[in-house]
Amino acid sequence: MIVFGCLLFLGGPSSAFTTTTTTTTTANTRPIEWSSLLFSTTSIMNVNLDDDSTNSGSDGSSSSSNTTSLLLVQDKLSILQDVVKQLKQRQQRDAQAVMETTERTHSRTIQELQIQLEDSKRRHEEQLQLTNTEWETRFKQQLQQQRRHDQEELQRQRDNDANTAAAAAAAAANQWKIQQEDYVTQIKTLQDELRQVRQKEKEKAAVSYHEYQSQLSKLKEENLDYKTTIQQLTMDLDIKDKKLLEASYQLETMESKWKRQLKEAETIRRQQLQQQKEQLLKEFTAEKQQWETELDEVRSECQERVEIATAAVQAGKKREERFQRRLSMAEAEKTSSKRLLQFQIKLLTLAFQGSQNEINDLRRRLTQQQKQQQPERQQQQEQQDEQ
Incomplete structure (x- = not known):
């Protein structure tokens, strides 16, 4: 047992x-x-x-x-x-x-x-810089082209005026030479008729002198027209400069606006990140x-x-x-x-x-x-x- x-x-x-x-x-x-x-x-x-x-x-x-x-x-x-x-x-x-x-x-x-926030910020800055440089280069090129065109047009008009005045002066000089030769020949051949003809020649000279004065007055008027055109061109250039200044001011305002919007976006993003961080911390503490x-x-x-x-x-x-x-x-x-x-x-x-x-x-x-x-x-x- x-x-x-x-x-x-x-x-x-x-x-x-x-x-x-x-x-x-x-x-x-x-x-x-x-x-x-x-x-x-x-x-x-x-x-x-x-x-x-x-x-x-x-x-x-x-x-x-x-x-x-x-x-x-x-x-x-x-x-x-x-x-x-x-x-x-x-x-x-x-x-x-x-x-x-x-x-x-x-x-x-x-x-x-x-x-991701740094990448987006860098992309915004690069895009803003590219737009600013594109606008500046575009305005500079347009201004240079306009000034070059105006200078060429003014030089062309000046050359045409000088050529016309020189041609008129040369024609008048040639005419005076021909008349002088005629006078010499007539003096040699017609000394006896010099007194009679001298009065007529004086009248003709007065008439030619009057024509010459009228031509000079026309040239002076044309010169005044050229001056007015030059003044008009300078005024146009001033207007374009003002427009360029206004455009630059608008660019500056747009740039400031973009910067302000970028700062606001950064602040909103930081607030969102802070909220997400607090939410994650709350969840972590609860767990x-x-x-x-x-x-x-x-x-x-x-x-x-x-x-x-x-x-x-x-x-x-x-x-x-x-x-x-x-x-x-x-x-x-x-x-x-x-x-x-x-x-x-x-x-x-x-x-x-x-x-x-x-x-x-x-x-x-x-x-x-x-x-x-x-x-x-x-x-x-x-x-x-x-x-």
């Missing part, structure tokens, strides 16, 4: 521990469910603890087996506490990584917006508060479960004291049951080896679940980065 009870005892913990399940947590999932594991540990400590046993040999063997099982439970509880610490650290690292990625994305978006609340919930749940485990350990200590009292009562019968105790020790060593195998199995399951959930974490991280 004792051997059968030991085998049942050894089968209980192994089956209890094999039924436990461990799940790792991320920043967005529920914490680990340890209720089944704690129930299994309490069930281990409640096996074969009957105070009304009558057989002293069975009491000694059950007390020794219970002490070893209590040690095993303590070892497993320490392992569970290490797992809980590792999960807490991992959860904190995940939250810190999420916060860092969100901060990097926010800073990257702000830098891209600043680069951070949510993560902190979830971490606080996880901490409180872990604290409660650790308190439950410590209470179970204390109850185990009380039962250990009860076992010690039973051991003191059963020390007298140890010599008679030496072989039985050796057999029980062998069974306990086999149970310890089985518990070690179970612990290794649990660790291997934890690593497998972490590897399985690692791509899910990466996918969630990528979705958060895209958002």
Whole structure:
């Protein structure tokens, strides 16, 4: 019966521990469910603890087996506490990584917006400079062409007037020479008729002189006309200069207007960027508060479960004291049951080896679940980065 009870005892913990399940947590999932594991540990400590046993040999063997099982439970509880610490650290690292990625994305978006604002500003300045230079070159070219055309026209008119005056003077000079030759010949041939003819010649000279004076007056009038045309051209040039000044003034006003509009656009863009930054900060603080609340919930749940485990350990200590009292009562019968105790020790060593195998199995399951959930974490991280 004792051997059968030991085998049942050894089968209980192994089956209890094999039924436990461990799940790792991320920043967005529920914490680990340890209720089944704690129930299994309490069930281990409640096996074969009957105070009304009558057989002293069975009491000694059950007390020794219970002490070893209590040690095993303590070892497993320490392992569970290490797992809980590792999960807490991992959860904190995940939250810190999420916060860092969100901060990097926010800073990257702000830098891209600043680069776009600088590019648009540079394009506006280049376009404004090109339009100003085009207008200036166009007005200068038109003014130079108009002045060149006016100067050519004035020079052409002056050359025509000079040519006509020179031709008239040359014709008059030639006429005077011919008349003088005629006078000489007539004087030589007609000296006797000189007095009679001299009066007629004086009259003819007066007439020619009058014609010459009329031609000079005509030339003077034409010269006055040229002066008036020159004055008119200068007035036209002054009007064009005034128009050019007005156009330059309009260009300056347009340039000032464009600069003012550009400044207004920059201020509006800065306000929009500031609003976007404040919105992102609000969202980030809200997410951070949510993560902190979830971490606080996880901490409180872990604290409660650790308190439950410590209470179970204390109850185990009380039962250990009860076992010690039973051991003191059963020390007298140890010599008679030496072989039985050796057999029980062998069974306990086999149970310890089985518990070690179970612990290794649990660790291997934890690593497998972490590897399985690692791509899910990466996918969630990528979705958060895209958002």
